[in-house]
Amino acid sequence: MTSNARFLGRALLGLFLLSGSAGLIYQAVWSHYLGLVLGHAAYAQTLVLAIYMGGMAVGAALVSRYGARLRSLIKAYAIAELLIGLGGVAFHPVFEAYVDSSQRTVLPMIDSLSLAHAYQWFSAALLIMPQSILLGATFPLMSGGFRRAIPGDDGRMLGGLYFTNSLGASVGVLLAAFLLLPAVGMPGSLLTAGLLNMLVALFAWFFGRALEQSEEVRGSAVGLRNDSSSTAASARDPSSLRRLSIGMIGATFASGAASFVYEIGWVRLLNQALGTTIHSFELMLAAFVFGLAFGGLWVRRRSARIGDAVRAVGWVQLCMGVAALISIPVFSRSFEWVGWMMGALARSESGYLLFSLGSAVLSLLVMFPAAFFAGMTLPLFTMALLRAGSSESAIGRIYAANTVGGILGVMLAVHLLIPAMGVHLTVTLAALVDAVIGLLLLRATGSAFSRWGDVRLGGAGVIAAVALLLSLVLGRPDMLAQSSGVFRTGVATLPGTEVFYFRDGKTATVSVTGRDGMTIISTNGKPDASIAPLSDAPTADEVTMVMAGLLPLVKHPAPEEVAVIGWGSGLTTHTLLGSGKPQVVDSVEIERAMFEGAEMFGGNVLRAYIDSRSRVHFDDARTFFAAGARRYDAIISEPSNPWVSGVASLFTVEFYRFLNGHLKDDGVLVQWLQSYEIDDSLIATMIAALIEVFPNSEIYLTNQADLLILARKGEGQGLDRQVWSEAALAGELERVGLGSPQELELRRIGGGTLLRNFVSMFNAPIHSDYFPKVALGAPQARYVGRSSDLFQRLVMSGLPVLDMIDCRSPPAITDQIADAEFGLFADAHHLAREVARSFDDGAATAVLQLRSMADAAAVNTMLRAAWPSEPNQDLRLWSMAVATIAQSTIGHLLPQDQQSVWFSPEWGRRVEGSVQKAAILAAFQAAAERNARAMLINAQRVLQLQDDRIPGLLREQMLVIAITGAIASDHNDLAAALEVEYGARIPRSQLGSVRQFLQAWAANGHGGCSPGGGRGRLGPH
Structure with a gap:
């Protein structure tokens, strides 16, 4: 050449x-x-x-x-x-x-x-x-x-x-x-x-x-x-060539089927160890194809030394089957390796890169050996025919047969073998197919063996049998390890856990486990819902699921036809059916095993299974809604976490437009969002998509980290309080801390303006089907352990930020607010009540000391400051105490409920002789009273004080109070000026994101909240 x-x-x-x-x-x-x-x-x-x-x-x-x-x-x-x-x-x-x-x-x-x-x-x-x-x-x-x-x-x-x-x-x-x-x-x-x-x-x-x-x-x-070269044509007679061609095509067909059963099975298995993300899938696919590539390279380099291509491909097929059998015990150890990686690597972006590389290595360990041999088969099958005298058309025939076999393997694996046999046995069966093909090919070429040919063939069969035995004994995956979610927790074992249900479904592996009296349903190792017995305190997940079912019942005038996307535990559907309002509840779940497994929750979800109004559809939501042009009064969307491969498409503007078309004119959408294992920018891009379609929306916090957005297609309506009187619901709502309308309203954070401001803070693009930012970014956010907590901070700052700009109002002390375990805002409200009670009593109560030692100490410090024996109480100590009490009371109580804290006559005597204390008290009093002008003036006075004894937290509180007062007084330009003048000298702490939010609010031209509850200007009152 x-x-x-x-x-x-x-x-x-x-x-x-x-x-x-x-x-x-x-x-x-x-x-x-x-x-x-x-x-x-x-x-x-x-x-x-x-x-x-x-x-x-x-x-x-x-x-x-x-x-x-x-x-x-x-x-x-x-x-x-x-x-x-x-x-x-x-x-x-x-x-x-x-x-x-x-x-x-x-x-x-x-x-x-x-x-x-x-x-x-x-x-x-x-x-x-x-x-x-x-x-x-x-x-x-x-x-x-x-x-x-x-x-x-x-x-x-x-x-x-x-x-x-x-x-x-x-x-x-x-x-x-x-x-x-x-x-x-x-x-x-x-x-x-x-x-x-x-x-x-x-x-x-x-x-x-x-x-x-x-x-x-x-x-x-x-x-x-x-059609054939003259040299090759003489190699075999036509009938012999035809028999060889049929044999090679049949073998490559079966081999192609087995290879793609491997691929599907390996991906399903590794999903449980590495997590079902877009990155893990692509790494697995790359590992599989990488193995194929190097199999082809091996043939390229050694083809001249291969005398009998049929015998060579027989050994390759046998080796492929043995390697596939050995891959199963390798996989069974993968949970330990992933746990080790999670413990050894930093939870950072560089750590995630290393975790991805480790995932690729693990995928190669499982897939590469068998894929390497699979990469040899196609060239060898083709070479066998070409050397036997076939024309170049043999290349196309072999390639076609191999790919048709691959199609059969994919369809059999997903729709028949895995649901019937499980992933483990499905991969085992495919490995046996390859091993049998290899043995048959070797048997067919026995005449070319030496006198030890039969011994070699017998030895090959023994090797295959030993590999099968090792696979069955050592490779049986541990159901607890598969349910562990090691890719999230780093723990590959679940001591003290019992498996109630385990099944490999068409799309995922679903398990139901029990631990510490709690039952958990998981998909590919990721918990989707947890429920406690009815006689015990509820889990945080129960609050979310019950509240998702409650919102359309109380926020829609007549929710007769309701759809639920995602079965989960079935508790949302169960809650809806506790009311007489719905006539039909269509629940759409793509994985049947999820529905079957959730039945283990028993009485907690019973109505979802036995009520005649409950209809379950095992389908994709887009298909189900589109077919027949279905329209609903309410749709509740509770998919899995958006880092799971394919799920992020249920948080896009295209999907929300689609749902909007399937809501009636006064319909509502309830959308679940996580604020854990995700960051602000990803949350913002999903919210941007939702409010693009549903500008009339409001957001709620269900427990500590789960969010629900109520999106209206039409105008809003008041709360239907009659729902709380329905006998089937009353006890269940009370159990999860939603036993009164006030307890639901307490969880409301804000409305559409607040959501738009949140989106603008991060300059978030609208999440689209075609630009999968969330699917690509969420796995890393989960690994790093990020969280989006701005919505919580806006309330938990303890300052009346949302009261002044978005008309949020805390409950009254006389309201029935349960001291719920997972109610973040309810817990803050009860703490504020106890602080107020302590000021009434003149000392920190025993309950306050148990609830918060920091607040108890602050109360006692502030009260002791009035004692004549301590007229010159240290300003730093006093300032830290008053800042703590402000954080725990002002934003969590109505003005009239905190008179003893901020407006007691004793206060005047406590601050006599101290300009600093008087200014600080005046600013906090203005905030407690929701007096916008006084907040602006008095907080500025404190900011102007040059006294190092005033701690940074209190100074940042003053800056937030001043900016909030400026916005509520319709002075947005002054709000920006205050940040410029004082912000650089005040380090950002827990209120840093609140300051950023307020600056975005002012920059967007949003005003304050009028006393009547509408948007507009708020002056002194």
């Missing part, structure tokens, strides 16, 4: 590497697109795999049938790459038009969910089928063109092409997940892949033309376009 031909050949290999990268970018991004149609990442990944491989099978078969008629296969390859690129560029606008027509026109006309599913799967398949067919044609076109242009070792050629294409594919997966999607979103990722294909087409045409015009290959190309 001349140096010129060698250079051109290597250049084509490099182009094939780029083509492989583009191909897997398509597969990765198509999964996200079709997830928007099919509703679950697992279903989307299944369909994409099936259609992707099915299309490739068709493409390969077409080349096999018609390739010999093509004059230039490499030019045909270039044309195929060009068409793939054009499809990539056009995909996004075509998809948008498809979704719009489906949701607006087609699905509303289909009343049957079965027909709706058939339409969705068929139409979604058509979206990616053309490009998939063209992608399938690329390998046989390039292989055949390469073989025509550079005759020689078929094994080296096939292995090289398979290696470069698979290596490029592995790189493409990582590029999509870690670079393209974060930078340019889904449309930009497909555009990049499309342009890459076009670039490959351009250079392939140029290099192919130059190579085919080479004097060295011009003569050989003609002969190799015939």
Whole structure:
């Protein structure tokens, strides 16, 4: 081979590497697109795999049938790459038009969910089928063109092409997940892949033309376009070649099926150890394809030494089956390794990078050995046929059979084997299939063995049997480890925990466990809900689920038709059915195992299972709502956490527009949000999407960290208090601390203006289906342990910030507010009551000392300051005490309920002779009274004091009081000036985010709250 031909050949290999990268970018991004149609990442990944491989099978078969008629296969390859690129560029606008027509026109006309599913799967398949067919044609076109242009070792050629294409594919997966999607979103990722294909087409045409015009290959190309080479044709008679061809095609079909059963099974298993995130899935896919690539490289380097390709592929198949069996015990130890990583790595961005690298290594340990052997099979099967005398069409036939087998493997794994046998046994069965194929192939080539052939074959069978035994004994996963959520907690064991239910469903593994009297339902190890027995105190999750069901009952005049997205524990549906208002409650859950497992909660959720008004649909929410044009009075959306792969699409502007179309004119949406394991910017981008569609919204805190947003399609209405008198609900509401209207209203933080201000603080973009910021950012936020607590701080600051700017009002002491364990605001209100009672009594009460030693000490310090024996009490000590009491009382009590704290006649005598104390007291009194002008004036006086004995916390309180007073007095420009003048000298502490919020409020031109409760100017009163 001349140096010129060698250079051109290597250049084509490099182009094939780029083509492989583009191909897997398509597969990765198509999964996200079709997830928007099919509703679950697992279903989307299944369909994409099936259609992707099915299309490739068709493409390969077409080349096999018609390739010999093509004059230039490499030019045909270039044309195929060009068409793939054009499809990539056009995909996004075509998809948008498809979704719009489906949701607006087609699905509303289909009343049957079965027909709706058939339409969705068929139409979604058509979206990616053309490009998939063209992608399938690329390998046989390039292989055949390469073989025509550079005759020689078929094994080296096939292995090289398979290696470069698979290596490029592995790189493409990582590029999509870690670079393209974060930078340019889904449309930009497909555009990049499309342009890459076009670039490959351009250079392939140029290099192919130059190579085919080479004097060295011009003569050989003609002969190799015939159905068989003269040398190979004499190798076997036609009947023998036909039998070999049938055997090889059947074997590669079964091998392809087993390989993709591995992939599905490994992903499902590793999800339980690494977490079901977009990053973990792409790392697993990259590891699998990486193994395939190096299998191809092995064949490329050693093909010349392989005498009998059939015998070689027999050993490879056997080794693949054994490696797959061994992968299961390796997986069973993965929980310990992940726990070690979680303990050893810092909870930081760099730690998350290392955790991702560790996840990739773990994925390689599980997947690489079997995938390595899988990467050898396709080149070896093809090489066996070519060496036996088959034409270049054998490349297409083998490729097509392998991909069709892959389709069968994917569909069997997801829809039959895993639900029936579990993931562990499914992978075991696939491994046995490969091992049996290997043994059969070795048996068929027994005549080529030495006299020890039977011994070798028997030894191979023993090795397979030992591997099977080890897999079954050592590889059985521990159900407690699988339920542990080690990727969150770092703990791979659950001592003292009992497993009540465990099942591998179609989309996830669901477990129900019991510990310390509490029952927990988990998906892939992530707890989704926890419930305590009715005789015990409720869990924090129960408060959220009950409140999600309560809000539409009291905030909608007649919630007769209600839909719940996500079954969870079933407690939200159970709560809704405790009222006589709903006539129908449709609960939509995509995983049947979730519904079955939640039945273990027993009487806590009984109505959800036995009430005739309860209807459960195992479906995707988009499909269910669109089919038949369903419309509801209320929709409650309680999906899983947005870091879970595929779930973030339920928090996008497109989804909220979709839900808006399925609400009646006065309908309400209740949306759950987490404020734990996530950061402010991610929360803000999801809220930005919601208020873009539902500007009339208000936000509630259910416990300490769960949020509910009540979004109205129409105008709001007052609270329906009659719900609390319904016998079936009264006791359940009281149990979770929602036994009165006041207890519900206490959890309200603010309305639409507050939410818009929160979004503007972080300059948050509107979360979109096509720019998955949350899905990409939330896994890292979870790992780092971030939290979004600004909404809580606005209330827990203890200052009347929301009272003055957003009309929030604390409950009165006379209101019935239960001292609930998980009621953050209720706990603060009861603390404030006890502080006020202590001032009435003249000393800290015993209850206050038990509740808060810091507040008890502060009360006693302030009261002792009035004693004649201590007329010169230290200003620093007094200031710290008064700042503590202010934080615990002012914002949590009505003005009339804190007279003894801030307006006692004793106060005048306590501060006599101290200008500083008098100024501080006047500012806090103004805040307690909600007197905007006095707050501004008196807090400024304190800020002007140059006294180092005044602590930083008190100074920051004064700055917040002054800014709040300025805004409430309609002086937003002064609010900004105060931050500029004093803010730099006051370090940001726990009130830093509140200051930032107030500055955004002023900058956005929002005013204060009028005494009548409306938006507007608030003056002294």
